[in-house]
Amino acid sequence: MKINDVILRTVVKGVVFIILTLGMYLFFAGHNAPGGGFIGGLVLASAVVLLYLAYDIETIQKTMPFDFKKVAAVGVLLATGTALGSVLFDVPFLSHTDGYFDLPLLGETHLTTVTIFEAGVALTVVGVVVTIILSINEEGGE
Amino acid sequence: MSNLLIAPMIIPIMTAIILVFLRDNVRMQRVISLITMGVIILISGFLLVEVKNNGIMRLDFSGWLPPFGILFVGDAFALLLVLVASIVTAACLIYAFSTIGEAHEKMFFYSFVLLLVAGVNGSFLTGDIFNLFVCFEVMLLASYVLVALGGGKRQLRESLKYVLINVVASWMFLVALAYLYGAVGTLNMAHISMRVAEAGQDPVLTTISLVFLIVFSLKAGLLLFFWLPGSYSVPPTSVAALFAALLTKVGMYALIRTFTLMFPNQPDITHTIIGVMAVITLLAGMAGAMGGRDVKTIATYNVIIGVGFIMIGLAIGNEQALMGAVYYLMHDMVAKALLFLCIGMMVYLTGETIVKNMSGLIRNYPLFGWLYFLGLCALVGIPPLSGFIGKVLIGQGAIAGGDYILLIVGFLSSIAVLYSLLRIFLASFFGETIIVMEDEVPIRKGMMGSLVLLAACVIFLGLGANYIMPFVEAAAAVLVDPSIYIDAVMPQGNE
Numbered sequence: 025m026k027i028n029d030v031i032l033r034t035v036v037k038g039v040v041f042i043i044l045t046l047g048m049y050l051f052f053a054g055h056n057a058p059g060g061g062f063i064g065g066l067v068l069a070s071a072v073v074l075l076y077l078a079y080d081i082e083t084i085q086k087t088m089p090f091d092f093k094k095v096a097a098v099g100v101l102l103a104t105g106t107a108l109g110s111v112l113f114d115v116p117f118l119s120h121t122d123g124y125f126d127l128p129l130l131g132e133t134h135l136t137t138v139t140i141f142e143a144g145v146a147l148t149v150v151g152v153v154v155t156i157i158l159s160i161n162e163e164g165g166e
Numbered sequence: 167m168s169n170l171l172i173a174p175m176i177i178p179i180m181t182a183i184i185l186v187f188l189r190d191n192v193r194m195q196r197v198i199s200l201i202t203m204g205v206i207i208l209i210s211g212f213l214l215v216e217v218k219n220n221g222i223m224r225l226d227f228s229g230w231l232p233p234f235g236i237l238f239v240g241d242a243f244a245l246l247l248v249l250v251a252s253i254v255t256a257a258c259l260i261y262a263f264s265t266i267g268e269a270h271e272k273m274f275f276y277s278f279v280l281l282l283v284a285g286v287n288g289s290f291l292t293g294d295i296f297n298l299f300v301c302f303e304v305m306l307l308a309s310y311v312l313v314a315l316g317g318g319k320r321q322l323r324e325s326l327k328y329v330l331i332n333v334v335a336s337w338m339f340l341v342a343l344a345y346l347y348g349a350v351g352t353l354n355m356a357h358i359s360m361r362v363a364e365a366g367q368d369p370v371l372t373t374i375s376l377v378f379l380i381v382f383s384l385k386a387g388l389l390l391f392f393w394l395p396g397s398y399s400v401p402p403t404s405v406a407a408l409f410a411a412l413l414t415k416v417g418m419y420a421l422i423r424t425f426t427l428m429f430p431n432q433p434d435i436t437h438t439i440i441g442v443m444a445v446i447t448l449l450a451g452m453a454g455a456m457g458g459r460d461v462k463t464i465a466t467y468n469v470i471i472g473v474g475f476i477m478i479g480l481a482i483g484n485e486q487a488l489m490g491a492v493y494y495l496m497h498d499m500v501a502k503a504l505l506f507l508c509i510g511m512m513v514y515l516t517g518e519t520i521v522k523n524m525s526g527l528i529r530n531y532p533l534f535g536w537l538y539f540l541g542l543c544a545l546v547g548i549p550p551l552s553g554f555i556g557k558v559l560i561g562q563g564a565i566a567g568g569d570y571i572l573l574i575v576g577f578l579s580s581i582a583v584l585y586s587l588l589r590i591f592l593a594s595f596f597g598e599t600i601i602v603m604e605d606e607v608p609i610r611k612g613m614m615g616s617l618v619l620l621a622a623c624v625i626f627l628g629l630g631a632n633y634i635m636p637f638v639e640a641a642a643a644v645l646v647d648p649s650i651y652i653d654a655v656m657p658q659g660n661e
Binding site: 093111 | 176180
């Protein structure tokens with residue numbers, strides 16, 4: 025089945041970057057303002073799903089050759105890993121820390137370990153959402 | 167503060183995720199999952215001794231003090247169950263190695279078993295009732311996958327039932343949590359206990375506690391067990407054994423915690439209702455076990471009898487009965503796993519499930535036959551095996567509390583257990599052998615090893631009562647007197 029989706033594809037090419045930017049913004053805005061890993065991850069995943077809708081699965085898998093199940097697994101490992109990291113410093117499990125650092129180009133920057141944890145959450149959300157959408161799409165699965 | 171308290175939950179989760187990357191390396195998956203369980207057994211054993219010597223431990227996540235943060239509380243009751251659950255899981259894993267098959271193993275079977283264990287251990291250890299809900303969900307999501315994995319038509323039908331029932335129960339759990347939070351304004355279990363006691367557990371709070379009773383009864387199979395016989399008889403043997411040993415026990419743990427820690431102040435209402443439910447559960451379980459014709463039905467109804475019997479201990483509610491309940495809970499985990507593995511083995515060896523169609527197994531497999539007999543004796547409560555001490559304690563508690571009806575029904579149920587299991591033994595193990603030597607299906611070493619491991623636990627729980635009793639006493643002391651738990655959890659001088 026061949027449908028004419030020039031408009032969709034053209035729009036998606038531009039919109040995907042806006043969505044990805046918004047996703048990253050929400051992700052970094054988290055832990056101080058509304059946003060965070062879960063919401064950012066959902067928005068990022070929606071960009072990926074949009075790409076799958078506009079193009080076919082094979083094309084996207086060629087450009088993004090990830091197994092999204094493994095993306096989710098890496099996310100969980102990252103999140104639990106940072107949680108467990110606090111054990112090494114002999115503070116209660118899940119403790120996080122932050123600090124201000126002078127970085128070249130960025131100037132004084134607020135760096136937190138929560139961001140790493142949130143990155144894990146975001147990866148998990150992206151991995152799970154895309155896996156769910158793909159397996160609904162796949163008709164019968166593997 | 168002790169970060170070790172999180173280990174029984176976080177280690178299985180992380181290992182489960184690592185196993186995802188080892189999907190095709192089945193051998194590695196087996197080794198890693200077994201090592202993980204071994205490590206958890208060691209850690210929980212160490213924590214248990216530590217708690218007995220130094221009192222209840224707690225771990226405030228990221229240092230948020232109670233009642234504001236989420237916390238894990240390790241008392242003797244929780245840690246005993248974590249320890250036994252981990253041992254049982256290790257045994258079921260060993261059984262699974264040689265029976266579950268490559269198809270399951272490649273579909274992340276070991277990952278899901280480890281996640282199930284993480285949920286179970288988290289439920290035992292948590293000191294925050296919303297966190298209890300989360301841990302329940304971790305456990306249930308893993309169990310949904312395990313019950314449905316590899317399904318034929320019947321398995322799919324039963325797992326659908328199982329999922330639906332549990333989703334509804336979880337929804338009710340959330341509603342009950344909302345009521346509770348609306349009424350007392352806190353989710354920390356120790357803090358709830360304080361506030362409920364201050365309010366004198368008025369009718370509103372008692373009603374909320376009854377909603378919790380319904381929720382946990384659905385999970386534990388107390389009275390509301392209609393889903394249980396179907397769902398527990400369809401999955402592969404090692405999964406069924408894991409479910410029989412762990413899942414209903416988590417529900418019972420939650421019931422015991424709820425009605426000894428949070429809502430202990432109106433025993434006339436709540437404990438009477440629990441007693442009535444336990445009696446009906448026992449009677450129905452007895453009818454099912456004695457009337458069942460295939461081995462799987464008989465085994466699942468024996469699970470229900472176990473639930474009823476332990477809940478009798480909670481309904482009586484004095485120290486001896488609670489000690490009995492704790493002891494019997496541990497025994498029931500081990501013995502039910504043994505029973506289910508034996509039943510699964512019988513089906514594996516003969517390809518039959520109807521009792522009458524099997525005969526003379528003990529001639530072909532003498533060790534297996536006697537291991538089944540050992541499990542039977544333990545479940546009936548013959549001294550010196552593990553069931554005996556729990557039954558005696560609950561019996562003593564019932565006499566001390568004057569609850570003679572509970573006493574009579576409880577001990578009648580032992581006769582039903584004896585009748586139903588002995589019937590299998592006489593019909594299927596004794597008599598003319600139907601399997602000629604050439605057709606004998608060999609029992610693999612791993613299968614026998616897991617049975618022997620569980621049998622050793624059954625014997626140790628009975629003969630080693632001297633070593634275990636101090637821990638059980640410490641556990642029951644907290645159940646009888648919630649202020650020990652509250653003092654350990656709430657910072658001094660708060661409120």
